[in-house]
Amino acid sequence: MSDIKKVVLAYSGGLDTSVIAKWLKEEYQCEVVTFTADLGQGEEVEPARAKAEALGIKEIYIDDLREEFARDFIFPMLRANTIYEGEYLLGTSIARPLIAKRLIEIANETGAQAIAHGATGKGNDQVRFELGAYALKPDVRVIAPWREWDLNSREKLMAYCQSHDIPVENKAGKKSPYSMDANLLHISYEGDLLEDPWTEPEEDMWLWSVSPENAPDEPTYITISFKQGDPVAIDGVEKSPATIMEELNKIAGANGIGRADIVENRYVGMKARGCYETPAGTVLLRAHRAIESITLDREAGHLKDELMPRYAKLIYNGYWWSPERKMLQAAIDDTQTMVNGDVRLKLYKGNVIVVGRQSDDTLFCEMTATFEDDDGAYDHGEAEGFIKLKALRLRTAAKKGRSLL
Known part of the structure; x- marks a missing residue:
């Protein structure tokens, strides 16, 4: 070179x-x-x-x-x-x-x-x-x-x-023994004691969150508003994307939310143990799924869930700028046009609990879902034919002696 x-x-x-x-x-x-x-x-x-x-x-x-x-x-x-891998929010x-x-x-x-x-x-x-x-x-x-x-x-x-006369700061106090990386989404910790996957992390390692045991005894309620799948406001106050992340990191961290202790499979071939604090991301993931639950079509939502592990692996392995990630992103974004509305959350001692969701674009119909009188909105008798059609292949196999018993 x-x-x-x-x-x-x-x-x-x-x-x-x-x-x-x-x-x-x-x-x-x-x-x-x-x-x-x-x-x-x-x-x-x-x-x-x-x-x-x-x-x-x-x-x-x-x-x-x-x-x-x-x-x-x-x-x-x-x-x-x-x-x-079911745990890492890819900070x-x-x-x-x-x-x-x-x-x-x-x-x-x-x-x-x-x-x-x-x-x-x-x-x-x-x-x-x-x-x-x-x-x-x-x-x-x-x-x-x-x-x-x-x-x-x-x-x-x-x-x-x-x-080579390179100035090096010698900061007073205890230096962290961990390799750390931080940004709006998370802070990570690797190395030192964490290299033994049996060893519990020291409490003073965590910088962004209190322990769930020391979190407030009273829950914190917040409402997050979404527009086309993105959070746009907290408690009715519109905020920029970065400001939303910063504010939720503080609120959720104060309630002991977002800690994870993971052994992950690196792309280069080894297993590695890392600890992560992702307060805002943990809250937004739960809230986004909640607003999708009432605004997203069932099969579109299920297909998204099937595609997600592949999409996650692309990001983890470094293929953000690949044609397949761009293709998946287009499909994902197309599902989000009607993902609008508000989600109410209760944050309590490390838990993110969905307690309400509402949207002008909701697909939830109280009249058909109710256990009370639905005034003829749903014909219960139609379920019989539906079930028999779905059971046809099972009944046919059983008649041919292919019962699974």
Whole structure:
């Protein structure tokens, strides 16, 4: 890759990517452009500018992508009620295609020939970043230092910083032993004690939620309004997508909602244990299914549920920018045109309980569903023929001696 003159680095300002910025300059003798994204991780991203400047970086991009992230990535995924392997709400996975998109946009703007990231060779993120980059710019070069260098420990990274005059913050207090990733949808924890799947996470690990035991003794009631499958208001107050995520994270986290302890199957082949806090996502998934329960046709809803695991796997494995994900998204979005209305929820000690749902587009008919007098709206006698038709193949087989008894 000796022809690489400029590379765009996904830059957090932390130890790893600061070393990478310097390493790229030395190993590739190229100019480095840094890109830092605000995805709602709850920390200031502007300090990354000063850190990049201290490394001699001339072109520095720091972008607030919170609204785009919620509107164009989180919400489309939630329309499908997406969940991977029955538990994971894909908080890290769904952020990667947006980062890849912006890396390529900046590469095009600056004339860079390559992009670089700090994902390791063991994880899924390397796949997600690179599949997205290649889908959007087929001839882009990708540099993944963790697959090339021998700086494979924190001690070696620190030694590199010392020998290359890279400033490293030494924050007072206890440093988290976990590898963490945060954005509007979730915060994840991996490593250290969590590498033993039998060990219970320490209570002080969790940052966004109280334990269900310590949650308030009185429930919190909220109403979420939906328009075409997307949440648009909380308690009747319209809010932007990112603001909805931020507010629900606070409300749900305060009620002990959103914790998950998962052993998942990574795309690269290994099993990995991770813990996640997804307060807003947990609430929105339950609320969205509730509004669909009264507005979505039965067979359309069942087909969505059948497609969802495939859709979830595409996102988990890094295929957001694939034609099959786009095809599934079109089908999913077509079902959402009438998914409008309000869902009332009770949040209590880790539980999200649906207590009401209403919509002008409801398919629920009280007259036909009632156990009371339906005034002739439903002819009970018609059920006999329906049942006999459905039983025809079973009766035929039994008459031929094929009874299952």
